[in-house]
Amino acid sequence: MQPVVYADFRCLQDPRYRVRGIGRHVAALFRTRRKSAFSTWKVVALTDPESPKLPPDIASLADEITCSTNPCIDSAPSVFIDGTPMTHDTRFSLRFLNHPHFFRAAVLHDFIPLDWPGYLPTLGHRTDYLAKLARLRKFDRFFPVSEYTAWRASELLGASRRQMTVTGSSVRSSLYKLRDRLELASDPCAQSEPYFVIVVATDVRKNPEVAIKAMRHLNLLYGRRIPLKVVGHYDHDYKNKLLQLAGSSKRSSFLEFHHNVSDRDLVKLYQGAIATVVPSHIEGFSLPVVEASVCGCPVVASTCAAHMELIDLEEALFASDDAAALCAKLEALLNNPVLRDSLRASQASLAQRFHQNGVGERFWTALETAIKHRHGPVVITKPQKPRLAFLSPYPPDESGVARYTAMTIRAGEHLFQSDLYTDAPRPLTFDGTFRDAGPVNLTPSLNSRYDGIVSVIGNSLCHANIFKVFERCGGPCILHDARLTQIYHLRLGEEGFLRFAARLLGRPVSVEEAYNWLQDRNPATLFLEPIIERASPLIVHTVTQQAEIEKRYGISPTVLPGCPNSYFAFDELTGSRKQAVREQHGIPPGAFLISSFGRVDPVKGMETCILALELLRSWKIPAELYFVGSAHVYSSEIDRIASLYDVASHVHAQTGFIDEDTYRDFVIASDAAIQLRTYGFGQFSASLADCISAAVPTIATSDLATSCDAPSYVKSVPDRFSPLQVAEQLALISEDQAARSSHEDARIAYLETHNFEYYGKRLIEVLGVG
């Protein structure tokens, strides 16, 4: 199996970080990965679906981009790299921080919020920052950008220096190329108006004030204009503040603003400057120091620790609060080209040291060594069987999905250990060997034992909390429904649903449209987008659903063949057993018993079933129709239609949940079944699978029959069906009189690949945890 580097790419999605030092450093590391021993590893970029998409140049740094932060654990080595561990929501990477399988590496930029006042104004901010600090202790290896940051990390985390490799931060390679291409127009000192450069940001610690004071004094001293050219990220208000500090209007000021300069212009500015002033009170690393050096511009920097790692000549250093000292240093440089040259020469080595290739090499080589020498649980003490966490409905939840999960866990007990997280009421009512791990929540991601955390998603409210967890973590997902229209409507409410639909479709959505979609009429989307982008792998139960998703969304989910919920021994399907069950339930002798299994719903052709029965009876076929599933709110509608067509005494429905024994009895007793759906989309039907499992001749809609790999004793009607078509097929079954035993070979062939033992085996193969 290919080893994997999982990397948190959120800082590269976030425009606040991507174009600044932090983002550029992380991107540069991954740019050099292909030159390292990790070139054969797969890089999986972990992204937040709510944040902007990665730009193409960044996306190309990864082999795979995913919104899932819940991977399965296989035997291949895996590394997790967090490039900005102190910035974003840390719950994003719970799985990587808590499972011993992963080797965790953190890039450390600084601890300035802790070391400089004003960054953590509230208790909430402080608590959050301290929590992030505490989380850092879970990392195996640190990559601070400076000795200073490494020292602070040791102090704060108690981490050994052996766990750290100082990489520095790299200057983007475009500056090197431009530097080599652009020729210096004239000697900076010989220009008519020699100037200095400062790189600013709105951050208070950047301290441009001291530089402006010093430059103001220098301008007064010489009685002529000596510009300070200001580059960097700032807004209008900030610019006015600096002008105020300079004591002059925009027109007469010695300050010159160069906003949003291109790299080309930046290189020219550096090259033409007497020096660059970097006056920060505190830094983790200082890119302007290195950038200026790359462009051949000497730097005069404050004496903060990070600067002193880069600059050693006293002539180039000043205390960040000493404007007079700075003024003196600048004046010396202005008047002494030899001094300028000597500073430049002394700083020239920075360019080589902080080229991205050098920085990248330090990073990847150290990471490789660290993995090789990893102590402790490199090989996790794994049980013989993989351990899976299921987040799912479960009986007594009255849902087909609940039962499906229960059957999966029970049949899989020889293949995997199961922990169940469910919001079903206790006591749970389906026997199986598993651990009841409590209600659905985020804790599986904190648990180091799980090889896979599987979310079971469906189109009903009993999945509500599973959606919440899945939307945060993603990961393996068993999708039971072909569309999620109704659950999103229930979760979001009407207004929220309309906004959600509009966002997915990129256009306004009317109430009328939404109403039709809720009736499963021509939905413009299946509302699977949030699931698809977070699922890895996405598991569906039919090839038709796979094709539908591929057609609509361009991705191909994995298919595990859907299984019946009910299984029957051969002797349960004999004529005598059938007769006995029919007597037990008071089925009239000679009746042609038709059942429709599952929850009753108009979208399952409820009306058509009754109308088809009426036709059959008009054809002198003594048909009786049983809805074997809760009719709930549709009970009165069934009565109305049946009465309208004078067949009320031949249509049988009940409002309550049907118990398993009764359900099985009707599968055994039925002469035929009807399983229809007015919508398709490749949805699996456990009820149809149950009919197939018992070789009940069944009428099903074409999409449903195809989806369920139905054998020949399932007769299909078009997806847009009529009562006549259904009745005609039923009449053929009635006239056929073939014993069920004649379908035995087809039944056995179907069950060979449609059973939960097979399903469980395929599941662990698909999860890669087998």
Add this chain to the structure above:
Amino acid sequence: MSLYIDVTEFLASLRKTGIERINGEICRYLPPNTAIPVQFCSDCYVALPPALISAVGRYFRDGAEAEATEIRRLASARGSPVEILTSDTLLVPEIFAYERAKYFREMSNQQLQRCRFIIYDLLPFTHPEYFLPHLPGVMSEYFHIMRRANYCGFISEYTRDAFYGRLMRTATRGGVVLPLGSDSLGPRNSRPTANRSLAFTVLGTIEPRKNHALILEAFEPLLGKIQGLTLSFVGRMGWVDSDFARRVHALASDNRSGFQFHDAPTDSAIRIQIEQSRATIYASDAEGYGLPPVESLWLGTPVIASKTIPSLQALPGAGIHYVEPLDVERLRQAVLAFLDDGYANQKVEEALHLELPTWRSFTQEVLRWCNQDCP
């Protein structure tokens, strides 16, 4: 002993196409004072002035909008509720649901025998894929009543077979077959034009079962390659997918495409279009009758047709070029055959001598049927 004719749906829309056309043509050819028009209101029929029948007839014959006003005026003068006696007959040439269905459902079998229903097709039951999903459910009540009414009129043998063979599931056949008239577009030509231009016309609403997409596919490689070849769709844009509708509009807006689309032509414009066509094309998958091809033949224009058109099945085959089985390539070959003047002129000649039903003969058959007792 009265004959009532139900004009409820016609009065609601005053449409001249589809089922309403049949109602209109009956009114046009009914002898004076033969029937009393009735309209269903809430829970019973009410009588309308007999003059309404001639007004409807004129509306269909002359097409004057003034007649529409007159029809509305006469319809507003409702008479008293009508009780259908055992000696009376109620002709219902319309399909219905809801209140009217309830009215008929509550009739005794004896009362129901006094009703004469014209059944047009069973397509929502036999071909539901071509209709909105809820339609079979809505139509169920109508067909439930039809199954009780044991002396219905069918517009084609095909419809009668579907009704008895599939809906009643019996080998016996009842009711009568009442072939629709072919002369809606006016009198027959005595000498149709020979050597016509290479124009082909497709008549009817654009919807999937009529196979317009297949026809267009057959023509597209030929249009622009064969000088003078044109294809016209004549009929409103019905239920088609938006991509196909866009394609039709785009082609029609391109003057060099050789394709035309006329979505709301008058009867006289349709007549001219047919008369100037070398052949019309009718390739529907399913029909209850299929009026456009017999109207084309009536005007002496041959028809390229699929084998499934009930109105043509009663004819000997003269003037018709069948495409069987229907596919793009075979349809294209049929078109190419008609490019030969000799073949096309021969088919025109055949069409000219076909015996075809007229609306007058249809109305006479309807009257005869209404005056008969149920067998």
